[in-house]
Amino acid sequence: MIIVDSKIFIDKLKAHSGKVTILTGAGVSTPSGIPDFRSPNGIYSKYDPEELFGLDNFLSHPAYFYKFAIDNIFTIKDAKPNVVHYMVAKLESLHLVNGVVTQNIDMLHKKAGSVNLAEMHGSIEKGHCLRCGRIYTLEEMYDRTLNAKDGVARCECGGVIKPDIIFFGEPLPESEINKAYAMIENSTLMVAMGTSLAVYPVASFPQIVLQNKGELVIVNMGATQLDSEASLIFKTPLEDFAQEVLSLLA
């Protein structure tokens, strides 16, 4: 069932009286100018996922990742939250939702004021030296990449710096897994926004809520593998949807 009336969405949130977890993906940040992965013009239309984000590839050829990062990841330092991030934060402050689980590394939920936040794929906010463990900020990683002869951000000790984002083949951060499960176990409704639900284990989170006899609402332009399981689907641009929700809450 495809619905366009956002009031139905707010009624659904109220019916679940704050037992709601929002799950987000790259689609919530496209209105901030950050491309997603699997849309026709997404990152994976130009780059191979494993080459770019495979841990083994990073360890053997870090320059490949850093060349991409200069134009596509470090630019996140200047990105601003958009109306979707602000809507998510507002729903939390009104206690309509209990928190947000995100696959995004772009810090925009935090910048918009979300408090109960699980960043499942890490964050670009910091990185660390793979040799000595020294911590670096995003700005420092950027500067060191620009100033390196081989285009690889390195530590004072000469070790390669790895941003604290999750590469394929790495475990998810335990602290974030714990936060996410605490939210999910307390939820009778999950709202998935801007995610194709293609990457596990995060893609299994809606299934946990459904198995616990909860409901799923999807707000996403593209199809997801769980569309047939959702109580409501909004196939509208998230920025329009969020604007409407915020005006209804005002």
Ligand code: OAD
């Ligand atoms: P995807 O690119 O797979 O999915 C983004 C979804 O958002 C697509 O289905 C789009 O149709 C939708 N979308 C984009 N902009 C939208 C808008 N303005 N309004 C409504 N819908 C919109 O991104 P994710 O599901 O986040 O992981 O990808 C999951 C993971 O795959 C990422 O975290 C990343 C990637 O590999 C790692 O790198 C570990």
